[in-house]
Amino acid sequence: MARYYVLLGPPGAGKGTQAKIVTDALKLxxxxxxxxxxxxxxxxxxxxxxxxSYMNRGELVPDDLTISMIRDRLQKPDCINGAFLDGFPRxxxxxxxxxxxxxxxxxxxxxxxxxxxxxxxxxxRMTGRLSCKDGGHVYHIKYNPPKVVGVCDIDGSELYQREDxxxxxxxxxxxxxxxxTTPLIEYYQKQGKLVEVDGSQAITDVTACLLKALxxx
Ligand code: AP5
Numbered sequence: 001m002a003r004y005y006v007l008l009g010p011p012g013a014g015k016g017t018q019a020k021i022v023t024d025a026l027k028l029x030x031x032x033x034x035x036x037x038x039x040x041x042x043x044x045x046x047x048x049x050x051x052x053s054y055m056n057r058g059e060l061v062p063d064d065l066t067i068s069m070i071r072d073r074l075q076k077p078d079c080i081n082g083a084f085l086d087g088f089p090r091x092x093x094x095x096x097x098x099x100x101x102x103x104x105x106x107x108x109x110x111x112x113x114x115x116x117x118x119x120x121x122x123x124x125r126m127t128g129r130l131s132c133k134d135g136g137h138v139y140h141i142k143y144n145p146p147k148v149v150g151v152c153d154i155d156g157s158e159l160y161q162r163e164d165x166x167x168x169x170x171x172x173x174x175x176x177x178x179x180x181t182t183p184l185i186e187y188y189q190k191q192g193k194l195v196e197v198d199g200s201q202a203i204t205d206v207t208a209c210l211l212k213a214l215x216x217x
Contacts, residue, residue, distance in 0.1 A: 002080035002107050003028060005214060006089065008184060009115035011173040012126040013199045014206060016138050018115065019086040021207050033088040035136040036069060038059060049208045058172030060090060060180060064161045067097045074101060078143035078154055088179045111217040112188040113210055119174060130159040144203060
């Protein structure tokens with residue numbers, strides 16, 4: 001059976017940072033719905049143009065667009081052994097659609113780590129975040145700075161501040177998370193799959209907790 005994991009947590013909890021490290025360690029594909037939308041945005045595809053206004057307002061892209069985008073992504077050959085989903089699902093309709101998609105091939109989500117972080121930490125993390133233009137690698141001006149200012153250590157591309165990382169938009173994204181995504185905590189708790197991880201620790205400590213939570217699942 002293929003291994004599928006869903007990483008939950010509020011904006012800025014460290015999902016992308018952890019997903020990149022954990023997928024390397026577990027040799028799984030990392031699927032970030034936010035990264036796929038941003039890639040489409042930078043290429044100005046139809047999907048990117050449709051998603052842009054929602055993203056810039058800190059709102060969720062409609063379920064039908066998001067679900068069909070993830071369905072296509074999960075059919076790529078690199079997902080044959082499973083995937084680590086970061087940022088999807090984010091609504092009950094997306095979670096139900098994912099369960100259905102996986103079931104069609106005799107698979108299921110095996111575990112759902114929830115990274116928890118207090119709101120003041122979220123605000124500091126997101127307003128100090130730097131993202132890389134080409135590979136989506138993530139830095140923080142204070143907690144995880146690049147070796148050379150403004151340049152990604154991994155692929156040398158330019159670092160920039162995301163449009164939706166402005167304070168007002170971050171607050172809106174937290175509200176949207178509370179309203180639309182927190183019902184998934186109960187959804188996965190009922191399935192016995194939720195594991196809480198304290199995201200306020202240092203990056204390496206969060207990784208250790210995540211790997212421990214996933215071991216044997
Ligand atoms: P998306 O890109 O998924 O944003 P998000 O969930 O809001 O998550 P972030 O990427 O902001 O944060 P993160 O938890 O990955 O934190 P990171 O590791 O970067 O979505 C963007 C938008 O796309 C949405 O608003 C929506 O419009 C749309 N969208 C995406 N998916 C969708 C879906 N399924 N349905 C509908 N719409 C969707 O870390 C943050 C910062 O903290 C970094 O600077 C990092 O270096 C630092 N940091 C991380 N961990 C630590 C630590 N332990 N200690 C200190 N600093 C740390």
